[in-house]
Each structure stands twice: as structure tokens, then as C-alpha cells.
Amino acid sequence: MSTGVDSEAETGQLVYLDGPRDVEFREYGVPTPEPDAVVTEVVRSNVCGSELHVWKGDHPLQDCVLGHEALCRISDLGDNVERDSAGTPVSEGDLVAPVYFQTCQSCEFCRRGEFYACANDYEHTGKSPEVWPHFHAPWGTHYYIHQNHHFYRLPDTLENHRSVAAAANCALSQVMFGINEVGLEYNDTVVIQGAGGLGLNATVVANEYGAETIVIDSVDGRLEQAAAFGADHVIDMDEYDTVDARADRVREFTDGLGADVGIEVAGVPAAFVEGVELVRKGGRYLEMGNVRPGYDVDFDPGRLTRKSIDITTAVEYDPRVLADALEFLEQTVDDYPYDQLIDAEFPLAEIEPALEASENRDLTRATLVPPGEEPSR
Ligand SMILES: [Zn+2]
Ligand SMILES: [Zn+2]
Structure with a gap:
């Protein structure tokens, strides 16, 4: 990668992680975009659980810039860039949602069209900001969108839902x-284990797809949120406190069969072991929540065989899905309480209190507002 050029007049700030629980602001010249890249000003960036793990030192990453959920404003378009990744014309000043990883278009996985598995997905992230173009992640005032990073222009109707739109590139x-x-279809029954950010987003998507939704969690507030996000039935783990009790309850909602999905x-x-008990014979199961290495469980794989259950997994996504996510949000933003999912706003300068409050779970999710950006929109 060649070293590019920085603006001589303009600098920006970024949140630099020096080591566990050690963040500081650093200032760099704002890069001039390569012909196929885009330089943006960050409008919102959210504090996701994955950054908390990195900040706490649960993940080896350091000497890097943090952040991945973001909404940005185009400030400098590369000479060759006229459209977003869906072909919509873009110009300076437009709000855009970027995918937080790249699809290189040249590895074995990209060649097969399996873009979620790109071997070079994080080539540009996790680098030291000393490496040009410095703004490798969006906790800062600027973010650099490389040639193979998909980005989509924000639908105008989402202009006043900025932190919700910033989260679209992650959970939704x-x-x-x-x-x-996993092939969820109209009229399927689906049981969703967990009503955190992923679970509530899964609930609203499944509901809009026309599925009958059952959500399991143990936190009262989350079950109420699940109902607001379209859950037809909720199961409180404190009330139904064994796997058998929950499986019986799911069968009560599904004509005695168990859930289709x-x-x-x-x-x-x-939860994985339990899920196999909640799904009907011949059902499908999506494993998406267990991602951390080193956590295992006793499991009888014969249960899968005897029940003929199809297992699907998902980590990352096909970057084109972000365009669908933004359209989904555009169509449903007034029908569900998305704003509850990002319930705290901090000026970017208050990154440390934002991280501490997120760690202490004093809030659901924090959004960071860079200097000069209008809060509360
Ligand atoms: Zn995230
Ligand atoms: Zn690739």
C-alpha cells in the first residue's frame, strides 16, 4: 500500500487504543482520498460490545483506532467515485453508512461470491494510525472508506435517526x-434465544417477514422490549427455569411440534444445546451469538441427527445486505422503538465515561457525537 497524501490545512482527531483500558486522542492530517476511495466526517459512531472487549484487553488488538458502527458525511470524494455501492449517485455532503469490513474481490472466498468470508476483510482495520490514511476506524472526526468497502447513501427519511442508522451496519x-x-419464511414459527441487541433486531426482522415469533430471555425489561419489537410470545427464563419447561412452553405455542426455526x-x-430442544423435527437452526473462542459445552450431536436439524451459522454478512438493512429501517423506523436501543449520547471527547458506562451496563448502547455535529437527532 502506497503512502498517500494528507491535507496540509486540515487535521482530525481519532480515539487511539494504546493498551488495555488506555485510550487517548491523537491528531492527524485529514487524508486526500485515492481515486476510488472516500474521505468522510463521522456524524455518529456507536459503542458496540466488541469495542468493549478490545478496550478491556480481552482481545489482542492494540496500537489501533477503535470503532465500527458509524454514520458518516462525505467530505472528499475520490476522482473515480460518483455512486455508492448500490449505484445511487453521491456527492459531498451526503450522509452514508459504510460496511465496517472490506470485500477484497480477489481472494478465494470473494471469487466464490462468499463475501462474508473474505480472507482480507480486516486488511485496513486494526492498523496503527501512524499508517496512512490514519482514520482506519470511525471513533474520531473522520473515517476513510477504501475502494472495496461498500457504503450506501442514507435514505432521507433516516436523517433524524442518526445513531439508529449508525447501528445498521452491525446488528441489523x-x-x-x-x-x-437460515431461510425464514412467511408463517414459520421462530424461537429467538436472547433479547439483547441482536435478539431484538432478529425479532423485528422475523416479525416483518411474517413469522410467528417467540422470544426467550431472563431480563424483564428486555422481554417488554421484545414485545414492542413484535414478539408474539415471550418466555421468561425465571418463570420457566429449566430447558424442559421452556421446550414445553415453545411446543404450546407451536401445535406441539417445536419451532420451525x-x-x-x-x-x-x-443456549446452543437448548436450542436443539426448542426446534421441531426437521427444523432449522441459526447459530450467531456464540463467537468468542474458548467457551465449550457438553453436547450430544446425535440429537441433531435424530431430529434432522439443519444448522446454519452467520458471522459478518454479505456487504450488500447493508443496503437492505437501510431500506428495512426506512420502512419500519416509525413502527418500532429503535431509539430505545441507543439510549445514551456522549460527546466524542467523553469517550472514557462512555466506555465505563457501557461496561457497567448503565445504558443499552452509547453513541458518540463528534465536535460540531448536532446532538439528539
Ligand atoms: Zn457492532
Ligand atoms: Zn476477499
């Missing part, structure tokens, strides 16, 4: 991809 795109992969978004290994 992830669940839309996973739900497509199960979606694991609780992120605990035991």
Missing part, C-alpha cells in the same frame, strides 16, 4: 443476513 445487517441464510443470539454455549 447481521440478523438480516443470518435470517436469509431457532435463532441463538444469547451468546452462551448452553
Whole structure:
């Protein structure tokens, strides 16, 4: 990668991770875009659970810029860029949602069209900001969108839902991809294990797809949110406190069969074992919540065979799904309480209180507002 050029007049700030729990602001010249790239100003960036893991040192990444959920404003278009990744014309000043990883178009996976598995997905992220173009991730005032990073112009109707739109490239795109992969159909019954961010997004997507939705969690507030996001039935794990009790309850809602589809978004290994009991014979199961390495569980694989259950997994997504996610949000933003999912706003300068409040779960999700950006929209 050649070293590019920085603007001589303009600098920007970014949140630099020096080591565990050690963040600081650093200032760099704003890069001039390569011909196929786009330089943006960050309008919103959210604090996702994955950044908390990196910040706490649960992940080896350091000497890098943080962030991945973002909404940006085009400030400098590369000479060759006239359209977004869906062919919509773009110009400076437009709000855009970027995918947080690239699809290189030249690895074995991209060659097969399996873009979610691109071997070079994080080529540009995780680098030191000393490496040009410095703004490798969106916790900062600027973000650099490389040639193979998909980005989509924000539908005008979402202009006043900025932090919700900033989250579209993470949970909503992830669940839309996973739900497509597991083949959820109209009139299917689906049991969703976990009503966190992924679970609530899965609930609203499944509901809009015309499925009958059952959501399991143990936190009262989350079950109420699940109902607001379209859950037809909720199961409180404190009330139904064994796997057998929950499986019986799911069968009560599904004519004695079990659910057609199960979606694991609780992120605990035991949920996978339980999910197999909640799904009907011949059903399908989407494993999406367990991603951290080193967590295992006793499991009888014969249960899968005897029940003829198809297992699907999803991590990352086909970047084209973000265009669908934005359209989905455009059509449903007034019908569901998305704003509850991003319930705290911090000026970018208050990154440390934002991280601490997120770690202490004093909030559902924080959004960061860079200097000069209008809050509360
Ligand atoms: Zn995220
Ligand atoms: Zn690739």
C-alpha cells in the first residue's frame, strides 16, 4: 500500500487504543482520498460490545483506532467515485453508512461470491494510525472508506435517526443476513434465544417477514422490549427455569411440534444445546451469538441427527445486505422503538465515561457525537 497524501490545512482527531483500558486522542492530517476511495466526517459512531472487549484487553488488538458502527458525511470524494455501492449517485455532503469490513474481490472466498468470508476483510482495520490514511476506524472526526468497502447513501427519511442508522451496519445487517441464510419464511414459527441487541433486531426482522415469533430471555425489561419489537410470545427464563419447561412452553405455542426455526443470539454455549430442544423435527437452526473462542459445552450431536436439524451459522454478512438493512429501517423506523436501543449520547471527547458506562451496563448502547455535529437527532 502506497503512502498517500494528507491535507496540509486540515487535521482530525481519532480515539487511539494504546493498551488495555488506555485510550487517548491523537491528531492527524485529514487524508486526500485515492481515486476510488472516500474521505468522510463521522456524524455518529456507536459503542458496540466488541469495542468493549478490545478496550478491556480481552482481545489482542492494540496500537489501533477503535470503532465500527458509524454514520458518516462525505467530505472528499475520490476522482473515480460518483455512486455508492448500490449505484445511487453521491456527492459531498451526503450522509452514508459504510460496511465496517472490506470485500477484497480477489481472494478465494470473494471469487466464490462468499463475501462474508473474505480472507482480507480486516486488511485496513486494526492498523496503527501512524499508517496512512490514519482514520482506519470511525471513533474520531473522520473515517476513510477504501475502494472495496461498500457504503450506501442514507435514505432521507433516516436523517433524524442518526445513531439508529449508525447501528445498521452491525446488528441489523447481521440478523438480516443470518435470517436469509437460515431461510425464514412467511408463517414459520421462530424461537429467538436472547433479547439483547441482536435478539431484538432478529425479532423485528422475523416479525416483518411474517413469522410467528417467540422470544426467550431472563431480563424483564428486555422481554417488554421484545414485545414492542413484535414478539408474539415471550418466555421468561425465571418463570420457566429449566430447558424442559421452556421446550414445553415453545411446543404450546407451536401445535406441539417445536419451532420451525431457532435463532441463538444469547451468546452462551448452553443456549446452543437448548436450542436443539426448542426446534421441531426437521427444523432449522441459526447459530450467531456464540463467537468468542474458548467457551465449550457438553453436547450430544446425535440429537441433531435424530431430529434432522439443519444448522446454519452467520458471522459478518454479505456487504450488500447493508443496503437492505437501510431500506428495512426506512420502512419500519416509525413502527418500532429503535431509539430505545441507543439510549445514551456522549460527546466524542467523553469517550472514557462512555466506555465505563457501557461496561457497567448503565445504558443499552452509547453513541458518540463528534465536535460540531448536532446532538439528539
Ligand atoms: Zn457492532
Ligand atoms: Zn476477499
